[in-house]
Amino acid sequence: MAEPATAHAQHPHNGAGHDHAHHDEGFFKKYLWSTDHKMIGFQYLFTGMLMAIIGGYFAYAFRMQLAYPGASVPGYGAVSPSDYLMLVTNHGTIMIFWVAMPVLIAAFGNFLIPLMIGCDDMVFPRLNRLSYQLFLLSAIVLLISFFVPNGGFSGAWTAYPPLSSQAAYHLTPLGAPLWLLAVALEFVAFLIGGINFVTTVMNSRAPGMTPMRIPMVVWMIVIASILFMASVGPLVAGAVLLLFDQVLGTHVYDPNHGGDPLLWQHLFWFFGHPEVYVVLLPAMGIVAEIITVFARKKLFAYKTVLYTAIATGIISFFVWAHHQFVAGIDPRMANIFTVTTLIISIPIAEMVFVYLATLIGGSIRFTTPMLWALGFLGAFLIGGVTGIFLGSSGSDIYFHDTYFVVAHFHFTFFPIAFIGSFAAITYWFPKMFGRMMNETLGKIHFWGTILPVNGIFLPLFLAGLAGDHRRIYSYMNFPDSAKPFLQDLRIMATISLCVLIAFQFVFLYNFITSLLRGPKASKNPWNANTLEWTAESPPPHGNFAEMPTVHRGPYEYGMPGRDQDFWPQNAAN
């Protein structure tokens, strides 16, 4: 990592009792066995970026197969039906559990929480290290599962039994248990990390950092961690039972032997739907930080955003069965879950409106992070609005398991996992690595990403409306689906994906060259208020030369009667 050697010499001896011995650690201790929250954040970030490349490669392979069935895919080869199922299954698994979670929550949670609340580390630094190590182990187990005999798990990322519970159906006797083990390990890693986050924010805030002065992104990560903690437990238990079904011959999910396959759907979605908000809320928090800084305005209705986020979290536990409208649930239950699902769109819409109100009348600067933040709102809006159709049981019965669903959740997850992450990376890059990113390349990357995303998923809405079922290997086998119009939509989506992937190299180039040769960043290049910008860029071990005291909220921009249009949280006056 690009911590320049000179930074060590300049690093002021701080009152926290940290001596320079910390900086003489060897490579292993500094980068791989570190207990420093910033380094652990980087570990999560780079692991997540690596997994994103793998997940993107999988998407490329199966989308090429859909556009050009049977053709040999450049860089992959021919995609067999079992390959195809393995690719879609693990694309979904990787993008949600090994990209969105580690980058948005773990990487930025680790990096930002201690800096933003004004302390020197997490309350449990070694537990934090353990959390990453378990996460790394889970990633390795998942990667191994692709290379075992019969290949990786191919029962879809939702792993519905009985397809997922018996090797006779899913045909991957080794891949399936390894996949399940990897997911379970990943859950444990994030449980440990989440407990650490929540405890840190509760107990280790700087003096004066009252609850209503905590930056919104920290609140969002805390709420997300609690949501995760409260929702993942039943699925951990359910995953153990599924593992027993797979390898020990139990029949918990097997209807032929008194089991109940629907039990898994309940356990999975009881976790799975809150999980959407587990990743959405941190992204929303990141956007809140960025739009206030680049609109030079106070966040409109801080408390409303906070209470809205908490309400979203609570309601998210009562919507899960909207994934099961076609699973034979009682229509009266379907009514209830339709209503709760429509209700949950209200707080999210409220948040978007609050952000728009923050922008109105602001002195907006269209920097790269600001473009990403605005792009997030626009793209997520499409995802949110199309969700209304799927949350209503009447229309969902038609749309269920079509590409409409695929397009819908990609319009939610792509903004969350990628647009949100790019916003965060471009915004905090100066603080993380002490150097500025190239704005021109950043803007090229932004437009090269945001336009192709629409090019991928807008056609898929149409394909879904026309009835394209997801998880089909080749539509050429179905005369109704093989029509030229539908195939053109699929080809357009695939070409857009290739364009999208090509533009990611611009990002990688920008990231690496800025890391090595970018202009040095000052302490506070964006003139922001939150505490992380009062530390050195990059912050040394121990973060602050003098532990800060907080005097005001995080969004005091453009206050009348002051020389500067910002007012750092720790400035005495």
Added chain:
Amino acid sequence: MQKPIATTRSMAGLPTGRLAVWWVIASEIVIFGGLLVSYIMHRLGHPEWGGYASHTNTWAGAFNTLVLLSSSLAAVLAHQAAEHGDGKKAASLLRLTCLGGLLFLCVKGFEWSHEIHQGFVLSTNGFWSFYYTAAGLHALHVIAGMIIMLVVSADAAKGRELQRVELIGIYWHFVDIVWIFLFPLLYIAK
């Protein structure tokens, strides 16, 4: 590794360790909660499971309940000793708690070997799957608690980290309470 300042602050008014233990327990509650609710829903749908449950040894289960609850008394006394700064006494009381856990596991081993000999194994039917999974997960928690307790007592005997005596006690009470739910659900309801 030096202790960060973060570990010494207490904005919420609770010691950090105790706060974290409560969060651990919160996450454990939903794990066991999910498992037990799944079991109860199955149980309601399968009246015949009552017949399978009649093969469990209620007296052994009752004895284990007594053992586990009594061991918690020693954990409470250990906490009291730690409060008074008596690390040696706290350590020996924690080891006594561990003995309770060991006795619990021995009875469990006796029960399970008897049941397995009778042909009731994990894959026999749904009831036995849940029986072994739920009780096994609980037993893993007992074992984990015992290991942590031995580590804590080794420190406490030297007068170090005495606050941890309370923390492992809270966890041990939680393990008790889970058993109080498991015992009627798996042994008494027939």
